[in-house]
Amino acid sequence: MQQDGATTKITVLLIDDNQQRVLALQNALDKSRYDIVHSSAPRIGLVKLVDKLQPDLVIIDVESPSRDILSSLSTVSRFNPKPVVMFSDNHDTNTIDSSVRAGVTAYVAGHTDSNKIRPILDAAVASFGQTQALREELNSTKQALEKQDVISKAKLHLMQQQNLTEPDAYAMLRKMAMDSNQTIENLAKSLVVFWKQQSAGGNNG
Amino acid sequence: MADKLKIGYLGLNDAAPIIMAKELGIYSNFDLDVHLVRQNSWSTLRDRLHMGDIHAAHMLAPMPLASSLGLGCDSTDIFTPLVLSLNGNAITLSTTLLDEIKICNELDEVSLPLDASLLNNVISRRQSQNKDKLRLAHVFPFSCHYYQLLDWLKRGGINHHDIDFHVLPPRDMHFNLNNHIIDGYCVGGPWNAQAVRQGTGVTVATSCDIWGDAAEKVLGIHYDTYSSQPDVFQRLINALLEACDWLDTPAHRFDASVVLASSDYLNAPLDAVCPSLMGICLTQLGATSRDLPNYNIFGNRNNKLNIPNVVDAHTFATYMYSQHYIEALPSEQYLSHIYRSDLISKIALDLD
Known part of the structure; x- marks a missing residue:
C-alpha cells in the first residue's frame, strides 16, 4: 500500500446492507483518496470479490453475519491480510478501545460524519502498516535465528567428526558452499539432512 | 442482589441449555441475573468475549483453542469448563x-x-x-x-x-x-x-x-473474567448443567422447541426447529425420516458427557496442524488448561 499523498487511491470495500449509511459514507469520502466499492448481502461471491478487487481496506458493520465470511478470508490469505474497520452503533469509548486491542483495526462509532471518518480511516491504514512492519520484522528475526541454528549444527558436527577447531569448521563449510555454488545456509541444511539420513540408515549398510 | 452476567449465543438449536436456563428460571435459582445477547456471527461473538463485553459464550468447540493460539485473532486466554451440547x-x-x-x-x-x-x-x-x-x-x-x-x-x-x-x-x-x-x-x-x-x-x-458422540458447543469464558469471580461462574456452570439435565428428558424437548422457535430467540419455523431436538432427522421431502435419538444431545444424567476432554482438543489441534495454522502440536498440559475437566467434577462432588 503506497501512501504518497492524495494522488494514490485507496480502494475500500464497504460491506453494508444499510443503504442510507452507504450513501452517507460515499458522500463523506467523495473527492478524497478513498475509492469506495460497495457490496451488500452475504454471498460466497464476497470472497471472489475481495480476490478480484484486492481492496486496501474493508469496512463492515460489526453486527453483519458476513463477518464470518471475512474470517475465512483473513485465515486463508494470512500472508496478505487486510485492515478491517468496523461500524458500530455503540458509542462507548472503552468498548471501542478494547475492540481495537482485540484485533480489529479501527472502529467507526455511530453515524458517518465526513469530518470524523477520514482521520479514522487514515489512522487505520497507518497503524495497520506499522503492525505489518512489526510482524515482518519478527518473521525475519525468526528466520535469521533459524539460519544461525542450522549453520551451528553443521559446524558442531564437523568439529566432532573431523576434530576441527570452530574457525576451521566454518572455513570448511564456506569452502564447500563456494565450490558447490550455494549459500552456507543451504549447504548446512543439506548436510544436516544427509547426516540424519546416514545415521538413521546406518544399520542397513 | 443477584450477580449480573451477559451471555452471547448464536440462534441455533444447540443454544437450548443457555436459553432454557433463562426461561425456566434456573439462573435466578442460582442467584444469577443473566442477560442473553444473540449474535449474528462467530467472529463478533468471539471479539466480544475477548474484550469482556460478554462474560460467557456459546462457542464452537474448537474456538477456545483457536482463541488461545491466536488463529484469526489476537491470542487470548479463553477456556471452557463445560460441554453444552454434542452432535447436532x-x-x-x-x-x-x-x-x-x-x-x-x-x-x-x-x-x-x-x-x-x-x-x-x-x-x-x-x-x-x-x-x-x-x-x-x-x-x-x-x-x-x-x-x-x-x-x-x-x-x-x-x-x-x-x-x-x-x-x-x-x-x-x-x-x-x-x-x-x-x-x-x-x-x-x-x-x-x-x-x-x-x-x-x-x-x-x-x-x-x-x-459418533462428539462435543459440538462449549461454554467459553475469558480467564481474566473468570478469575475475578470464580464462585459466580461455578454457579453459572451449575445452572447450565441443570438445564442440560432438564433437556435430557424427551418429554421436555417439544416445550424447548416452542421456546427456541419464537421471535425472542431463533425466530425460525417450529417445524424446522423441532425434528432434530426430538431425535428425528428429516431426509428429503416425502421420504422417510431417520430416527436418531442422539441427533441433538446435551449431556447425560451423570454429566460425564458435559466434561470437556483433552482427546477432543487434540483432534482439533491435529486439524489445525495439518492445515498449517500451527507449526507444532500443543502439549497435553496446554490443552488441558483450555479444556478444563476439573471444574465439573468438583461440582458433582459438591452435589453428592
Whole structure:
C-alpha cells in the first residue's frame, strides 16, 4: 500500500446492507483518496470479490453475519491480510478501545460524519502498516535465528567428526558452499539432512 | 442482589441449555441475573468475549483453542469448563446434486448415510465438462462442521482439493442452496430441516454418523473474567448443567422447541426447529425420516458427557496442524488448561 499523498487511491470495500449509511459514507469520502466499492448481502461471491478487487481496506458493520465470511478470508490469505474497520452503533469509548486491542483495526462509532471518518480511516491504514512492519520484522528475526541454528549444527558436527577447531569448521563449510555454488545456509541444511539420513540408515549398510 | 452476567449465543438449536436456563428460571435459582445477547456471527461473538463485553459464550468447540493460539485473532486466554451440547450437525446437499449423484452412478435410490465416494463420478464428470468444482459451505474456519465435512469426504476417498469450501452464516445456508450458489453444506439445526421442508435440500449424513458422540458447543469464558469471580461462574456452570439435565428428558424437548422457535430467540419455523431436538432427522421431502435419538444431545444424567476432554482438543489441534495454522502440536498440559475437566467434577462432588 503506497501512501504518497492524495494522488494514490485507496480502494475500500464497504460491506453494508444499510443503504442510507452507504450513501452517507460515499458522500463523506467523495473527492478524497478513498475509492469506495460497495457490496451488500452475504454471498460466497464476497470472497471472489475481495480476490478480484484486492481492496486496501474493508469496512463492515460489526453486527453483519458476513463477518464470518471475512474470517475465512483473513485465515486463508494470512500472508496478505487486510485492515478491517468496523461500524458500530455503540458509542462507548472503552468498548471501542478494547475492540481495537482485540484485533480489529479501527472502529467507526455511530453515524458517518465526513469530518470524523477520514482521520479514522487514515489512522487505520497507518497503524495497520506499522503492525505489518512489526510482524515482518519478527518473521525475519525468526528466520535469521533459524539460519544461525542450522549453520551451528553443521559446524558442531564437523568439529566432532573431523576434530576441527570452530574457525576451521566454518572455513570448511564456506569452502564447500563456494565450490558447490550455494549459500552456507543451504549447504548446512543439506548436510544436516544427509547426516540424519546416514545415521538413521546406518544399520542397513 | 443477584450477580449480573451477559451471555452471547448464536440462534441455533444447540443454544437450548443457555436459553432454557433463562426461561425456566434456573439462573435466578442460582442467584444469577443473566442477560442473553444473540449474535449474528462467530467472529463478533468471539471479539466480544475477548474484550469482556460478554462474560460467557456459546462457542464452537474448537474456538477456545483457536482463541488461545491466536488463529484469526489476537491470542487470548479463553477456556471452557463445560460441554453444552454434542452432535447436532448434518450435511445437506441440494436436490439437484443428489439427482446428479444418481445419474452419474446409475442408481435409482441412494442409502443413507450417504457414502461420499459416490461423489467421485460427479467430480470427474464436472471436470471433463470443464464445470466449476463442487461448492460446499461450513460455518467457521475452526469448526467441527468443517472437520466433519473433511472426514466424510476423506472416508469416501475424495481429495479435498477437488472441493471448493466456503464459510457462510448458518442462517444464509439455505438461501445459497436454493439459488444454486452452493451444492451443499454442513450446519447445525434448524438449518438442515429447513432446507428439507422447503424441498430444496436432502440431509444425507449427520455428525453422529461421522463422529459418533462428539462435543459440538462449549461454554467459553475469558480467564481474566473468570478469575475475578470464580464462585459466580461455578454457579453459572451449575445452572447450565441443570438445564442440560432438564433437556435430557424427551418429554421436555417439544416445550424447548416452542421456546427456541419464537421471535425472542431463533425466530425460525417450529417445524424446522423441532425434528432434530426430538431425535428425528428429516431426509428429503416425502421420504422417510431417520430416527436418531442422539441427533441433538446435551449431556447425560451423570454429566460425564458435559466434561470437556483433552482427546477432543487434540483432534482439533491435529486439524489445525495439518492445515498449517500451527507449526507444532500443543502439549497435553496446554490443552488441558483450555479444556478444563476439573471444574465439573468438583461440582458433582459438591452435589453428592
